[in-house]
Amino acid sequence: MRRVILIAVPYLWLLALFLVPFVIVLKISLSDAAISIPPYTPTLDLSAGWQGIRDFLAALDFENFVWLTQDDLYWKAYLSSLWIALASTAMTLLAGYPIAYGMARAPEEWRPTLMMLVILPFWTSFLIRVYSWMGILSQEGVLNQFLLWLGVIDRPLMILNTNTAVYIGIVYTYLPFMILPIYAALDRMDNSLIEAAEDLGCSRLTAFWLVTVPLSKNGIIAGCFLVFIPALGEFVIPSLLGGSRTLMIGKVLWEEFFSNRDWPVASAVAVVLLLILVVPIVLFQRNQERQQEAEK
């Protein structure tokens, strides 16, 4: 009995907070937009009994999904999101790996402080941090002022409201998610493995490639997924830092929902995004499981 309760709690949690909302979104995506409250039809009328349910189901269709394939806005937004998420994941990896490596190599007494510095940004609101990047990157911003003062440039650079700003924002925001799993993997690594590799004829660099990198592989994979998955559906960063030409599916979804008030199309966009995300999430889970296997 106790086991049933123990298992039931997480399942109820998942059911109430994941599955039920998903079914609602799925249902809306199969509906039609309407000027009413709520802004879609049909709505389920249980008072009409069995006939009501049948009428309700008959009114659902895949029209909105077909629409997504007809207007090139959507698939372009998906592709562009995928590209931005992939590129910024790669950039986050390039920035995060050396930091994690440096942390793992740092003297023991420094590590808690360095770890603190990585986590510190989480103490303030994400939104405020993105806003402050607007202050840094804008044409009158700190960065441009500094570069002008240095004399490196003679006209302010246009960074804010471009894709560059979106990349900077994503890399900045998700960097800790990349650093922490890689650091965890490197920290566990026995330093005598590197010495053994050198003893057997490796230079420092080959020892790094043949031993350090493969042994931090699971950390790299975990970090990449932790950045890629949220970056794909990212909405705040492109809408605050990106320009009118920055095309990301999160932003499209937001506009369909709030500007167009087309809930069914917005829901269809969300369902497709979810289906796209299922692939990396499943791969991520599998990586985690394999890692746990290996550690047994």
Place this chain on the structure above:
Amino acid sequence: MQTSSFEPWNDPDARPLIRFRNVTKRFGSFTAIDNLSLDIYEREFFALLGPSGCGKTTMMRMLAGFEDPTEGRIELAGQDIAGIPPNRRAVNMMFQSYALFPHLSVWDNIAFGLRRDRKPKEEVAARVEEMLRLTRLENFAHRKPHQISGGQRQRVALARSLAKAPKLLLLDEPMGALDAKLRQQTQFELMDIQEKTGTTFVIVTHDQEEAMTVASRIAVMDEGRLIQVATPDRIYEEPESVYVADFIGEVNLFEGRVTPEGEGRFRVDWAEGQPPLVAASARSFAPGQACFLAIRPEKVAISAERPADADNAVQGRIHDIAYLGNLSIYHVQLPSGQIVKAQTSNTRRIARRSFTWEDTVWLSWTATAGVLLAD
């Protein structure tokens, strides 16, 4: 096993493979190795023995190239090796933790060093197979290190470090992680492999029994200095200092003052109202010099009556008996309060043991059994 003729350290023409020349190594203000000179010869199985922190691991790491001496020079086959990185030395090391690459199979672990030399594939494969046969690991070639036992991992580490046929193999506490039974078996395997490959082995250990079993010569170290370098039997039978006598095996120490009696015989006055002890020594001592007489428990005989012809005999009461199955060690308390250990072989059944607790007994030994050491 070493043949009796293998004694290059006694041959003035023999060129040592390794020479430490006045080597000092400091870490900050801590002196790990203190002006140390040592020769190690080819095909030797040389043991560095000492308590933890005595500098034995630092010696090994300097040979491997992970540390450079602060002063002095280290020569390998006549060449100064300072500044040569570990990957360019004809020296391989077997790590205490084994340091097997967890992401590679046993086969790939052994092949790792060979591949770094860009050897042709067939040559690598042949050498790996040879190493697998040598260490009896043929059936485990495709397992990962976490899928094999501790003893097998130890053999993989050995095979990997031998694969490149180094001039010198360094073994850092190679049996530290094995249980007693496996350790004994492995010691003999190690000697076998050393003999088959003809490689010079330098082993670091804090286990004196292990050093005695495997080594052709032992260097006893303390606080960054060599205390004595000699063959196992000489270390045990003829220690040159109280430290070595006490470090290797069990020993009884009588503190006293010597009086030469001629012909290499000395009288040792060691306690008020007790007859002096007699000891033979090739060394010379000044009359009245403070000294220790060291005597091993197995060289002390125990009897109910005073043996008539004994050079030395002291009376005491049995305070404790350590029964080890094959041996019994009697802890005998002398009137002065000192405990002397006497060891006997249990050739008879325990029920027929002659002595028991609180019995008054005589301990006796010959003049040549003990070793006289200056304080």
